Amino acid sequence: MIDLTMDLPGLNLKNPIMPASGCFGFGREYSEFYDLSRLGAVIMKAATGDVRYGNNTPRVAETSSGMLNAIGLQNPGVEKIIENEVPFLANYAIPIIANVAGSTLEEYVKVALAFNKTESVNALELNISCPNVKEGGIQFGTDPDMAATVTEKVKEASNLPVYVKLSPNVSDIVGMAKAVEKAGADGLSMINTLTGMQIHLETKKPLLANKTGGLSGQAIKPIAIRMIYEVKQHVTIPIIGMGGISTAEDVLEFLLAGASAVAVGTANFQNPCVCPEIIDALPRTLEQYGFQSVLDAVGKGYEA
């Protein structure tokens, strides 16, 4: 019997697979395809202090082995999410992670405080890496001092474990990780999307209305693996890994690099049932490569 469980701060996972923030809405649409209680956990779409409409369309573009998106954090605001979306997900016996976004320090704190009111949310994913909003977001994710400050403030405000979602759009990912660990982060979530652009030949202009977008999908998997591999050797807090995962083999690769659990994003768009299919395939994949548990595999990629 292969042991898929994983205990992380605030998260008692029966398996290490969760849908990634922004690719799964608040779960309703995917609940029409499978029983969400099969998941290890669920990460909700980002919440901001107030309702946010997001960017103009087109908001997505396909690329070689991936896609660009510039949704712009469209969401109904944290209060509506707590009122209308959290109760739906709470019907399923799985941990809920709330993704917290903002444009200012105050907004991050406001959102984090709001989630204290609900007992159904088990952890926060601090989104300091959204590349698609004009102000805030990404700048908290590219400056280690700002990242540390927002982590500290959110930790002070929240009664939940905080996983800081790191941006790959930096030259020193280890420095960012160490800064937020020192500021009190309970875990890391990595990586968010890479900033990219596609020019449409017909119009000779950027295809996305926002011009730039975040690159996700299989194209970014080697970058995620490299960054997790480097970061894991310099921090003691656990990592939720993400970036181009679509198979159980991909999951094992992330575990070996140092992730303790993983999130699946873009692959949900090709195959809405990809998460349960990976969960079904994972025991055999672990066994095939000589592991009896998920825990056994974590970090084996760099250990002597």
Add this chain to the structure above:
Amino acid sequence: MKKQLEMVVEKVNEIALDTIEMTLSNVHAAKTAQPGQFLHLQVEGHALRRPISIADIDRENNFLTVLFKKLGDGTKRLAMYRPGMTIDALGPSGNGFSYEPSMKTVLLIGGGIGIPPLYNLGKQLKNKGIKVIAVLGYQSKEHVFYEEKFNELGETIVVTNDGSYGSRGFVTNVLDQVADFDYYFSCGPVPMLKAVTKALHGHQGYISLEERMGCGIGACFACVIPTDTEGGYRKICKDGPVFAVNEVIL
């Protein structure tokens, strides 16, 4: 529970310049499809599915017909599928056209690859005894398709942008030639829909929208359209692609 469908390619024809007509078979899809709905097709080797609207429904033989234009890598690859091959599809997705038996005369206005979803609608309207008038716009003569099929449904006026076939100009140029109608249904590029809804202001109608989609099931917020200036929105893939004209802001 919803699931992905395996659809078998039955026929593939290039019926006009870069315009492919593909017939697919699947019992569930053919039994449940409504005009205006779309299939979200997984083209091998592509990260995103392609939303393609349903042009015709054959419930007896369990066939669905889709039309698409070879515009990029995905649709070019899709055009290379051959009879016997299978395609993974989600759907039939979205909310299609709704009509009332009380309608007397309906005007269909289609532009380019926005024409196909109006075809099965027109057939159903005609079967219900509703009079159909069609205005179809194409870039030029070599892009014209389904003219005869629409002629069988009712009076059909063809327009080409360059005047190489039918009247020259845009669909809106010929709307004054159309007899009285009580509803209109339109599908085409957004600039055309803007012009149509403006020209037919005061008439009741429905429009079908096209947009680049992510998940295609309502989860990713890629294909939204505003409903007001206060942040209201609809999801094209799930709430649409068909909307009442006053429901969304183009």
